[in-house]
Amino acid sequence: MTDMMQLARRAVDEALAQGADYADARVVHLLSEELALKNGRLAQAQAPEEFGIGVRVRRDGCFGFAAAPITSDGRDGLARDVARRALRTATELSGAVVEPSKLAGSEGHVAEFTTPVEVDPFAVPIAEKLEHLRAAEASMEGDDRVIVRKASASSRREEQWQASSEGAAIHQLLVRCGAGIGATAAANGQVETRSAPASFGGNYVGGGWENVTSLALADEGARVRDEAVALCHADLCPPGTRTLILGGSQLMLQIHESVGHPNELDRVHGHEVDLAGSSFATTDKLGAFTYGSDVVNLVADSTVRGGLDTRGFDDECVPSQRWHVVKDGTFSGYHTSREWAHAIGEERSRGTARAEGWFHPPIIRITNLSLMPGTWGFDDLIADTEDGAVFADTVKMWSIDQRRLNFQFTCEIGWEVKDGKLGRMLRRPTYQGTTPEFWAGCDAICDERHWRLWGVPNCGKGNPMQVAEMSHGAAPARFRGVTFVEA
């Protein structure tokens, strides 16, 4: 362990010795395990390991980054070589600098952080994990119309050592687990999929294997199977304007796409236009713009227990923080990095610069971002809602424009509200809207009994694209005047 910190330190020292005015280095060792069963057969048993060093330097106001895998022998030489390559990159590019880069604050922390874990996922016998998945997958048996049954689990342990020219020496051990099931049915000329507890592999939580067993997937299988079949016979959700109640496993996507991404300050300033796009949430709106109704409070929090981006420090050595992005409906804060904090007059980064592994340079990423709970019980909310409204849940499809205004999302499943209860099932509920108008229509949010962190393990950003993970806490919430479209 200490060797790795020394390696990072050696890279930083070499960069400084060769003329860098700033340097940081990250050694990342990542172990994963991906297990999947499909239709009674093992579909995937994969154990990836990643191990490398990434070095970022600044010279003459220009950043350069280099990275390479770590070898058993010659590590000192490797660290020095990567540092020199990063410096050469910065030097050769410095002639194109128009505005020199600068970093907010000084972050020379010496610290440790470890994800709280009850059951180390890598200590659980593989046979036990596979048996857990087998039971979950088997719980969806019993209906020939179900053509695909899947159960999967994912474990990940990321250890990183960061050093910087400001004196930082940070060691972090980040652990997360996730699991889920899905059934695809073909009947009545339709093919529909139902998932639990969420689509795209289930739910992922910062923590240990206890988060997988607590999902009790085998208890959900029969429902998932039956809903997949029932969806094939359900009416298409009709177009029109009506009230929408979103469940947490869909609302998390709404938060992610229409609040999280437009809140990244590098996007706001046009630095992601080449692929991901920009943002409507420009800096002139900060502190004044009505992002949503006054019941809407969205809090970014890299410290919340169980978050996929819960950590001690980001990849620029900045401590984790908690702050309002939207407070009582008003736009209140951004995700920033040390490069961007100054753009809104802040002296310190919010600590949301992250890289995918060791291979990439850090960029601003959404951290855990949650819609704070309201005051409603779920049954009370349904009972309070008029006939014809739709309760919809679970991500099926999403699309949003490059400024994060016009979105169109499709859910796995919906139900029509009738006489204060959930009535007929609806297939493929698809709603379309514009971000601030949609959030302005939020008039009720369920309370903390219904609130839960939902993990996003596949957030893409950057060019070349980097994948990051984060969580979004949500309880079911009601939105008025939503446009449903035929899809």
Add this chain to the structure above:
Amino acid sequence: MGILDRTAALDVARSLVDSSTADETEVVIDSQEERFVRFAATGPTQSADHERHVVSVRVRLDDAGGKREGAAMCDGVDPALVNGALERAIELARHAPANPDLAPLAGPADAGTCEPDAETLAHGFEPKAAWVREAIDACRREDLVPSGIAQTGGEARAVVSSAGRAAYAARSRASYALTASSPDLVGGAGFADRIVPRVADLDPADVTRRAVAKSVANRDAREVAPGEYTVVLEPAAVSALVLFAGYQGFSCQDVEEQMSFLCGRLGERTLSESLSIADDAYDATYPGIPFDWEGSPKQRTPLIERGVMAGTVSDHAWATKLGVANTGHARLQPHPGGPQPANLVVAAGDQSLEELIAGVDRGLLVTQFHYTNLIDPRELTLTGMTRNGTYMIEDGKLSYPVKNLRFTESMTRAWSRITGVGRDRAVSGALFDGEVVTPALRIDGFRFTSTTAF
């Protein structure tokens, strides 16, 4: 260090296969190197000079009930790491349930090879800095702000197995893309790019010129109502649609699992005769690695042939299961998603872009789509937004720029209404993975369902 050469890659892979105690062992090495710089009006914003060598090991242990399979990966070819990966794969296999459906690893095959362009692999940051300066200056002259990326690199793939597979190939890639936007990032933008196998074939000045011209022509965009329009889709727009057929549709697994628009339509002419799509790793414009992630030679595979839904791609497992030919489209194994096209190519037509536009009484020219996604796999129904230059066509000529629109349209419908195919093809990607070699297409009655304010 750069990508691994043939000797280094095959030696590592062979050594690992030879040392394995498993009944079957397959080693795949994916070696990549890349030098890129992203830039904006402030100059370079991000850069990297990096390489990685991902070693994947798949093992099988024979059992009375079938084969037990496990897999593991590691970063780098360090002996300790690759041996550790082999041990983890065997450990996983020991505990995996026996699978009676697993076919033995495929035997020797003449997988072919290709070589990267040395100049592209050696391309550094000084020339890229010159491209960046040129883009910034060109944008500044028109009161625009740039956002772009210059990228060079290469990849090598090696596959060695205990069944006698031994394949190596490497390729290079260079690209340059520029989005030129109004300073407020609201008032219109223009996009152009170029993706080539050799950096010598890249003309960054031409890309810059095209992006700036697109943006200048996109000032003061007017709002138009959603509805059906004849569209001329430039290659960067077509790619966003065709790639989705690759993600979900063109695979035999998709058809078997009822999740493809080809279901019930294979062999039928339901699309326009002018549309032909194949997976072709040998297309001279943008050749790919000539074998898949199992070392099986890639076959040129017609998928849509003159409007007929002609075929699907397969891999070793699905070819064995279905008793059909292996087209060589395995992903890195094991993969629950099944085979997937890797080198989609849309056949060229005979019209210039100007001729395609000239054939439109009233319609839209679309430069690019953004965040396209799949609603219904059975009809290949997609939705997405226009981006970076959408223009009204009136009486066969570009008339004025329009604000962005959202389309929601099934490709089974749209691709049956193609009235013109461009003769010039380009390599284009989209927001998600993959690249397509495609011409522009003209399509009647393309459905736009909503608008946005910019």
